[in-house]
Amino acid sequence: xxxxxxxxxxxxxxxxxxxxxxxxxxxxxxxxxxxNGVEAKASRELKVGDMVSFRKAPxxxxxxxxGFPKSRVAAKLVSEFADDQxxxxxxxxxxxxxxxxxxxxxxxxxxxxxxxxxxxxxxMDGSNPS
Numbered sequence: 717x718x719x720x721x722x723x724x725x726x727x728x729x730x731x732x733x734x735x736x737x738x739x740x741x742x743x744x745x746x747x748x749x750x751x752n753g754v755e756a757k758a759s760r761e762l763k764v765g766d767m768v769s770f771r772k773a774p775x776x777x778x779x780x781x782x783g784f785p786k787s788r789v790a791a792k793l794v795s796e797f798a799d800d801q802x803x804x805x806x807x808x809x810x811x812x813x814x815x816x817x818x819x820x821x822x823x824x825x826x827x828x829x830x831x832x833x834x835x836x837x838x839x840m841d842g843s844n845p846s
Contacts, residue, residue, distance in 0.1 A: 722784040724749060725758035725769065730785045731798040733770060733777065743770060767801065774809045777802045 722788065723736075727738040729786050741758040748771040752810070762781050769778040770829050778801040785797050807809070828836060 720784075721763055723758060723762045724756050724760045724762055727762050727781065727784065727797075728768070730788050731773075731779070731794050732788070732791060733779075739751070743772075748772075766798060767828065769796075775806050775808070 718829075725740040725744055727736055728734050728743070729737040729738045734740040734743065740749075744756055744758040747755050747776040751760055751762065752767050753769075756768075762784075764781055764783065766781045767778060768781060769776055771777075780801055782795075782799050783797040785793075789797065
């Protein structure tokens with residue numbers, strides 16, 4: 717571990733929150749990164765114990781700073797520098813796509829008839845088909 721503090725953008729890149737440091741800086745610039753509940757610029761200095769939250773659609777991740785790596789660390793070592801505080805319901809948003817129903821129609825079959833539309837609506841939300 718190096719030093720007592722680090723820039724937000726550098727720390728986010730080092731703990732693998734973003735693929736590049738410029739992506740992390742852009743997230744800070746666009747207001748998607750917060751430190752202790754306050755929007756943070758890329759140059760904001762972090763200290764051990766700070767809460768960092770960042771939004772990567774559709775999830776808002778939350779981490780507590782546990783240390784500062786010298787450079788980007790292996791995925792297995794991230795837990796030494798960042799304590800994941802992300803609520804389980806936020807992580808559940810990642811599985812929403814898998815739970816949706818996709819109705820596939822044959823190519824060239826045209827628009828659904830009124831009867832077919834009611835059947836599709838029943839599959840989607842469980843309302844009573846007529």
